[in-house]
Amino acid sequence: MPTMADVAERAGVSVATVSRALSGDRKRVSAGLLQRVLLAAEDLHYYPNNLARNMRFGSSRIFGLVISDIGNPFFTAVARGAEDVAQRHGYSLVLANTDESPEREASTLSAMAAERAAGVIVATTNESVEALRRLQSIGVPIVAVDRRIEGLPTDSVAVDNETAAYGAVTHLVRLGHRRIAMVGGPHDARTARERYLGYERAFRDHRLDLEPELFREGNFREAAALVHTRALLDLAEPPTAIFSVNNLTTIGVVKALRERGVRMPDQMSLVGFDDLPTAELLDPPLTVVQQPTYQMGAQAAELLVRRLDEPTATVEKVLLAGTLIVRGSTAAPPISATGGFHS
Amino acid sequence: MPTMADVAERAGVSVATVSRALSGDRKRVSAGLLQRVLLAAEDLHYYPNNLARNMRFGSSRIFGLVISDIGNPFFTAVARGAEDVAQRHGYSLVLANTDESPEREASTLSAMAAERAAGVIVATTNESVEALRRLQSIGVPIVAVDRRIEGLPTDSVAVDNETAAYGAVTHLVRLGHRRIAMVGGPHDARTARERYLGYERAFRDHRLDLEPELFREGNFREAAALVHTRALLDLAEPPTAIFSVNNLTTIGVVKALRERGVRMPDQMSLVGFDDLPTAELLDPPLTVVQQPTYQMGAQAAELLVRRLDEPTATVEKVLLAGTLIVRGSTAAPPISATGGFHS
DNA sequence: TTGTATGCGTTATCAA
């Protein structure tokens, strides 16, 4: 692996000239020498060593993106947006998946700190506030996506979960539903809480009773949603509609419905938060709240480059809107809405 | 950001001692000083700078994983497997998405070279052989996953595409199908070619005529598959079954079928290569060839660490088996198998 | 066991 020194020797110039010719200001070197250097580099198959460059600058040209579930299309869409913007600004995006494990999240963030990432975007549900704080304290800017970090002021981009959830539940109410269940997420996840708040507010605004048995606190995963939905169906007076807190839980709900032979939308309406790639292929196609996922990732990356440009800019909190996509899984409730499915 | 020198000063020792105490052999430093150093580091909130460490060693503790479509569940599953193994061996996994763009692939590989990745796993369809060769020439080991790289001997892990495709088509033949179409992938992609070969061999073995109009060369994308399927349905004598080359094309096929109101499995059978997360939720649930995706990623990472251990080991080519999962989208062809759908 | 000194490959400062 040839270094600049080798190139310099071959070209008969100094390393400083090589450096200037290859990376730095091409203007600050005469045309003749520039040619010689380029040729020598070519001949030797010289390749720059960024490790040294990074060390010199004290940071790498890398953005870290910490996500909690790489299998979730939501996060991959965010990653897409973030990567596009990062690339455009000359940064590489390092994707780190924590699989919902707090330990992995902490160790990942440590690694980002040690590797001196230029910036970090966190899109996780668990809160490794301590690790994040340390990261910030050594000068690595952080952007939170899909949530804000409690007790740590950072730039952030998120969806207005409450309003979107409110809209989804209101849609069900307008169709005539009164018993609307929610298969929720963990209450220590801010997004889950906000979506619950929207659900609650819709009940209040439409003068419906909030029955505790109709809300199920889950964990954003399919398996738990499956179990919760079964329980919902087993109620003496089951719901006529279900609002599901995210795309994975929506899958769980659909599976439970299928398993019990409950047909959508005539026997049960379903609206899920967050879209699924195959949502329109399902039978019926699913009504969902669509999030601007790509844009969220892109904006997050933009915030990061902005922060690097002006480290002292005021903290920005971007709030985006979700969109209700009405497809086939929602309709008016059945005429006789009582009696349950266990006949 | 305090450095080792700061810690050394505060602890009243030399930087060498700090280095030994913190990273190197803890045994080579007396208990008393160890304590002092640890304390000083704690007090100063010292955090190691891996950039310097990397530079010293000439390489980083990073595995690069280059994939061509981060939205494809196949690749994310591979990534999961690779990351788990990488983490276990103390490496971070850098995920780079090229979105099928050869330019992005080349620039990504350049970045990996410049950042001196410890190793790179490539799971792309386009062949940036030149960039890969350069990477290898500067000493970065490469593992190919899902394919091999033409003209570049590297460790690799792939699925026996031909055999799996053969099995899928044979399944259709056994059900009684004679007119079996294939919505294929680009012929310059090795995996697509291999799957076509399996399709072809099944025809030969079962003494069926290979009709050119039944094979459509696509591009692994949903949109093209949609168009091809429409064309297939418009044939004077349409197929009674379709074999689809990957998960994305399968979605395209399903959409076309839906749009034309062609029912599976009674009017049309479908078997897709590669599973989909929601394949069993579709109506009917899809019959597919399942690939050991997680294992592929894990094995690829294992090959990388092995290669780093013994750089001169003989090149290993791991071949894994696909598994046919028969669900609801395949059945015997309709009695009257001719006439088309345009009545 | 501890400290001194050197080098890793760049970039940037300063003279020439």
Added chain:
DNA sequence: TTGATAACGCATACAA
């Protein structure tokens, strides 16, 4: 415009 040289932060060969 070009070159010599000093950092950058860490790990280690060698000396003490």
